[in-house]
Amino acid sequence: MKNLKKKQVLIFIGRIIMVITGAFITAYGLESVLIPNRVSDGGVTGISIVGSATFGIPLGLLIALLNIPFIWLGYRQIGIKFAALSVAGILSLAYFTAIMHHLPAIIEGDSLLITVVGGVIIGVGMGIALRNGGALDGIDMFAVLLSRKLPFGTSDLILFLNTFVFLLVSTVFGFQGAILSAIAYFIASKVIHLIEEGLSGSKAFVIVTIHPEIIIEAVREELGRTCTYNTITGGYSKMELTQITCVINRLEEQKMKEVVGRIDPQAFLTVYDVSDVRKGSFIKQDVRQ
Structure with missing residues (x-):
């Protein structure tokens, strides 16, 4: 204390x-x-x-x-x-x-x-x-x-x-x-x-997709980032979907879009500016490719 x-x-x-x-x-x-x-x-x-x-x-x-x-x-x-x-x-x-x-x-x-x-x-x-x-x-x-x-x-x-x-x-x-x-x-x-x-220019990606496991694994391997996710329901279609959230730096933004677009071209994607990132698992891991 x-x-x-x-x-x-x-x-x-x-x-x-x-x-x-x-x-x-x-x-x-x-x-x-x-x-x-x-x-x-x-x-x-x-x-x-x-x-x-x-x-x-x-x-x-x-x-x-x-x-x-x-x-x-x-x-x-x-x-x-x-x-x-x-x-x-x-x-x-x-x-x-x-x-x-x-x-x-x-x-x-x-x-x-x-x-x-x-x-x-x-x-x-x-x-x-x-x-x-x-x-x-x-x-x-x-x-x-x-x-x-x-x-x-x-x-x-x-x-x-x-x-x-x-x-x-x-x-x-x-x-x-x-x-x-x-x-x-x-x-x-x-x-x-x-x-x-701040000058770091962190970005928060919110991805709504039907292929969450593949996207999360690809993000981990290709960007060295972890994600969080939860199950949501479409307001019009009533379809059960998964919402993924991932915070990256601005240099990784284009690569992130490429990963999501390659795996699920129909994914709903929103990107937000992030002013500050603390604690958690924001530390970048080594990428495999």
Whole structure:
């Protein structure tokens, strides 16, 4: 039991370090790329940038203060660990923006390059924080809460809320600055998704077939993968069929399709992206051919 608790503590400390690392990367993207070129981020950070530029209040102070209600919201809705990791991330972001405030811009003049590089850097930083259980911006938490109360999805609400943020940005950085900010935010959101989903590109295959034993054996021999299966009944035909589930990496996807197509051309096949694979029998075995 003591070893288990010690391991959990070490894992939590490792996550805090990664969240702080994500905050450092995000702050660098803001202070060395976006802000010197009058381009903002979305969410609470974007509001903080506008407030700092308008009233001369330190950006780090605004980031810390404006995120307090959302940290409380995250604590109530998700839990104390998420709140603790988010506090570490947001306070680190506030601190790093303060010490990096006078960094020279690494890119100037080229609007496209500014939005791409800035969006990628911020996306990497925020993605690392989210992947390790923390958040650097409270607007996502607010959108999750609203989605439970309103008939809209979380992503729709995030887009809706950020529309007002970028309208606010336009009052300080102008219309062009608001457009560039929206583009940078869009790029950052895609990078965040990539970081959260991981680079392994695992795929889950669900195969409905009348030849389960042959397919399972072929997958084991030719791909070195194991499968699970269960018996199902067709909703229209009432025929008894077998549903096979197998998780592979993306490099094996085409070979998997070839194996299924060769054995049962009439098999019903669906493929899903898998963001994370842990434990179980995902370890690949040597193939026989």
